[in-house]
Amino acid sequence: MRNWLHSAKNYWRQNWNKVDVVSIIVFVLGITLVFAPSKPANIVGRVVLAANFSVFSLRFLQRLMVFTELGLLLVMAEKMMMDSVRFMMILLTVMMSYAVTSESVLYPDMKFSWSALYHLPNKAFWQTFGELGLEEIQGDECAKDGLCPSPYGQYLVPVMVALYVITSHVLLLNLLIAQFK
Structure with a gap:
């Protein structure tokens, strides 16, 4: 358990990993809203997914650092x-x-x-x-x-x-x- 907690702290120290976690949470939220039965929630879900795509695109920049x-x-x-x-x-x-x-x-x-x-x-x-x-x-x-x-x-x-x-x-x-x- 102690090893897992230490690894999680090390993972969270890097800014790109924080971006990953937040973008995955926002992606799940957006997908949930897109498939919601109400039209306003569906529209909000599309906006959330569109904004999240920008975050995923910026995350791609980190791969170009090599x-x-x-x-x-x-x-x-x-x-x-x-x-x-x-x-x-x-x-x-x-x-x-x-x-x-x-x-x-x-x-x-x-x-x-x-x-x-x-x-x-x-x-x-x-x-x-x-x-x-x-x-x-x-x-x-x-x-x-x-x-x-x-x-x-x-x-x-x-x-x-x-x-x-x-x-x-x-x-x-x-x-x-x-x-x-």
Whole structure:
């Protein structure tokens, strides 16, 4: 019994083995849900299996470590991912501060809703990639949801968008590039 416990502890120390155990458990859960009689459970099972396929695919990368060139690239990619986590924390802080500030200036009378917790970071995230949503800021889409931007927000928020995009693209992405050199 003592030998088995020692072997289990050694097995659990390796990160790839943890990934294996979790992915097998999630796979069994997904298969169980796919064959469940209810349609919503079936759909959730398919989503779980699709996500689990990604984990299995990433696990395949560990098998490529035996090749000299691919192994070195994977080690470098792993270290870059660890460095990226710190960068993402800075980007997330800048993104959330911009999102809350711009929405409060644009819609000062807006009441709190749970959908705003999704809408705020979603809008700021896509603005990072160039989907600025200027139609919404200028009030072109206010008839759709009944919420119109404030007059001073229509002038101030485009400036805030410009500053946010410049900050996120120029400063933060250059910081990320410099960090990897």
